[in-house]
Amino acid sequence: MQLLASPGATSLPAHVIIRELDLPVPVRLLRLGPGGDDLAPLTPFGRIPALVLDDGTVIGENAAILPFLADQRPGTALFAPAGTVERAQIQAWIGYINSEIHGATQRVGNRPHLYSDDPAAHEGIRQAARRRLREAFQPIEDRLGEAEWLVGDRFTIADAYLGVFASYVPHFGPALADLPALAAFSARFEARPAVRAVREAEGPLPFRPGASAQPAPDQEVPA
Ligand SMILES: N[C@@H](CCC(=O)N[C@@H](CS)C(=O)NCC(=O)O)C(=O)O
Numbered sequence: 001m002q003l004l005a006s007p008g009a010t011s012l013p014a015h016v017i018i019r020e021l022d023l024p025v026p027v028r029l030l031r032l033g034p035g036g037d038d039l040a041p042l043t044p045f046g047r048i049p050a051l052v053l054d055d056g057t058v059i060g061e062n063a064a065i066l067p068f069l070a071d072q073r074p075g076t077a078l079f080a081p082a083g084t085v086e087r088a089q090i091q092a093w094i095g096y097i098n099s100e101i102h103g104a105t106q107r108v109g110n111r112p113h114l115y116s117d118d119p120a121a122h123e124g125i126r127q128a129a130r131r132r133l134r135e136a137f138q139p140i141e142d143r144l145g146e147a148e149w150l151v152g153d154r155f156t157i158a159d160a161y162l163g164v165f166a167s168y169v170p171h172f173g174p175a176l177a178d179l180p181a182l183a184a185f186s187a188r189f190e191a192r193p194a195v196r197a198v199r200e201a202e203g204p205l206p207f208r209p210g211a212s213a214q215p216a217p218d219q220e221v222p223a
Contacts, residue, residue, distance in 0.1 A: 003026070005030070014069060021078065182209055
């Protein structure tokens with residue numbers, strides 16, 4: 001197995017779970033953005049993360065990859081057994097973050113040119129997306145105001161997924177400044193030994209809202 005990733009990108013949660021579970025999965029770091037690696041032939045949806053299995057099958061999307069990685073260690077506290085309410089709750093948060101935080105709001109704000117050909121409209125789209133992003137974070141803020149982690153009383157794959165988006169929040173400025181419980185969560189997330197190890201292995205965060213990701217070296221992080 002091999003994980004296709006890029007420094008500080010939305011592949012970070014999968015890399016974190018590999019470290020949390022000490023899975024023997026090497027991580028290949030690719031370059032995103034202009035002049036970067038062509039993801040289309042490597043991944044099903046032209047995006048990272050992607051998990052390349054030993055038989056050549058490639059699985060895309062955190063929503064599939066995170067549970068798949070956790071299931072490599074049956075009984076891990078990072079997920080929950082099939083058929084349990086906790087498993088459904090963990091998957092619900094991953095679905096919500098994937099659609100409402102990333103797809104519907106964060107990506108719109110970062111790439112307004114995809115939503116209007118008129119450059120004069122881009123700033124308005126960016127601001128509206130940030131307002132909507134703030135609203136979308138409210139259920140998360142509410143939950144984290146009463147508990148340390150999204151489900152139960154322990155860190156799960158849902159928290160690993162949220163962790164990467166929480167790390168982007170300070171870059172959005174005043175529109176997202178008023179999320180104290182999320183900020184405290186982000187500090188807890190970044191302090192985890194697995195997250196620190198991944199940050200160190202991946203190198204500097206290339207993410208800046210409104211800008212393309214900076215090229216990063218195509219390198220492999222050993223398992
Ligand atoms: N919903 C996907 C989102 C994946 C995604 O958007 N990946 C971005 C990087 S953060 C990507 O690969 N973009 C392709 C590119 O920038 O060329 C997931 O969470 O797995």
